[in-house]
Structure formats: C-alpha cells, structure tokens
Amino acid sequence: MPRRVGVVLFDDFELLDAFGPIQLLSRVPEEFSITLVGPTAGPVRSRQGTLITADTSYADAETPDIALVPGGMGTRGLVAEQSFLTWLSEWATSASLVTSVCTGSALLAAAGLLEGYRATSNKRAFDWATQHGENVTWVRHARWVVDRDRWTSSGIAAGMDMTHALIADQLGPDVAAEASASIEYEPHTDPEWDPFARYNGNA
Numbered sequence: 001m002p003r004r005v006g007v008v009l010f011d012d013f014e015l016l017d018a019f020g021p022i023q024l025l026s027r028v029p030e031e032f033s034i035t036l037v038g039p040t041a042g043p044v045r046s047r048q049g050t051l052i053t054a055d056t057s058y059a060d061a062e063t064p065d066i067a068l069v070p071g072g073m074g075t076r077g078l079v080a081e082q083s084f085l086t087w088l089s090e091w092a093t094s095a096s097l098v099t100s101v102c103t104g105s106a107l108l109a110a111a112g113l114l115e116g117y118r119a120t121s122n123k124r125a126f127d128w129a130t131q132h133g134e135n136v137t138w139v140r141h142a143r144w145v146v147d148r149d150r151w152t153s154s155g156i157a158a159g160m161d162m163t164h165a166l167i168a169d170q171l172g173p174d175v176a177a178e179a180s181a182s183i184e185y186e187p188h189t190d191p192e193w194d195p196f197a198r199y200n201g202n203a
Helices: 015-025 082-092 104-110 123-129 158-171 173-182 195-199
Strands: 003-008 032-038 042-045 051-054 066-069 097-100 144-147 150-153
Touching (some): 003 015, 066 104, 123 195, 150 158
Antiparallel strands (some): 042 051
C-alpha cells in the first residue's frame, strides 16, 4: 500500500512549499498517495493568488502516514487560531512522519507537535517562527533537520531538498535520485548546507 501523504492547505499558503514536495513524491506514485486537506473541500487561495482545490476538509481528513505542513503568510494568523491548532495536533499526532516546510514549523510548534524535538524554519522569518513552542530546540544553521519522526526544512525551496532526503530514507537513494532526475532537479544533499542562515544574519 502506498504511504498516505496529507498536505495541509490554508489561505495564503506558499505554493512551492506544498507543490515542490508534491512534485517529487508524485514521481513515485506507487509509493505515495497525496491528499490535499483544506478548511473545507474546495478552493483554497495560495499566497500567489492561485486557487488550489482541497480534496477534503480538516474535519473529514483521515490521519495520514506522512503529514506535511507548508508555510506562507497565512501561518501568521493560524498560530493564534486555537481551533486550527487543536485539529492539527489531533490529526498529525498519530502520523508516522510529521513534516513541514518554511514557517509550517511554527504551526507545528504552536500545536505542540515539536515539543522535545530539534527543528528549523525559514531564515527570514526565523526569529518569528521560533517564538512558538515551549520546548523546541531551534537550529539556525540547517537546510533541514531530522529528529526521529519530525522533519522540518528551511525556506520554501529547501522543502524539495528535505523531500528528496525523505524519499531516500524511505525508499533508498536510487529511488530518490531517479525522482529528482526525472524533473531535472539537482538537490542539495547536505542538511547543514545553509548559506541563507548567514545571508539573513542567523549564522
């Protein structure tokens, strides 16, 4: 059975945060099935203005094997929306892997899903993102961070590097390499490669 991947959508989510990982995972359709989860089943507007159709609502979404939470400006309001955070915590807690891209890690932290874990986030929003959660070890200099069943990545395009690493972890490096080659994408494979931390004053 393919691993069920649930991708959380919300108004003002960042397109590449969600669809960069989706592009890679979809190259191995026999191994990953993807469901888009939104406030309701239907259109959700991205930060870029593109309308994306959610397959199912938060209320009806089944717990996935892999939960993926993108970032974007919409995270700014959601970190204070208790009903959303309660749902996210209940929905994702039983997932085998809980992952985020960019400021999606702020949502994970605010929902209590990163307590006792190491994590990272978008370096331009790092000081804001790291205000959330009470017992999170935030890593400033990292392209992505893996701590047991939590995978968090830095800003936007870093989510593709994290996803390549996740595919390699789950299915082996050859499968990950072929998924990347099939879209002519050359991933960074060192999770500590992070020139953007220094560029944005976080090194």
